Amino acid sequence: MKKLQNDFFEQVYAVVRLIPEGRVTSYGAIARYLGTAKSSRMVGYAMNASHHALPVVPAHRVVNRNGLLTGKNHFITITAMQEALESEQIKIVNDEVIAFKTLFWDPNIELEL
DNA sequence: GTAATGACCTTGG
């Protein structure tokens, strides 16, 4: 343990923490930005470990490609994610981000290497 | 040690 995945996790956390307030992104976008486009699943796993990660990672701003709050179940409470997003003026209906396409924040585009 | 699962995405039919 304590290997490269730690760095990978840190990179994921770093990108997630860079997400502007009121914006959302997808696992694939982050994965692609890190160069691990095919390991998008690991990004989600990283999020799972983000709970004990410091500083606090705004995992609620990370949703799947569908804009669906797939990881709400993994939060402290299933409503925590939605409330957190709503707290940032992001409307959530049926566990889905409204205007997700508009609020979508792609590190590959916004950060643009 | 092997097998199955998972906060997903891309490609093929």
Next chain:
DNA sequence: ACCAAGGCCATTA
């Protein structure tokens, strides 16, 4: 356009 399968890699059983 919709449905099915594959891939990727770490964690858990």
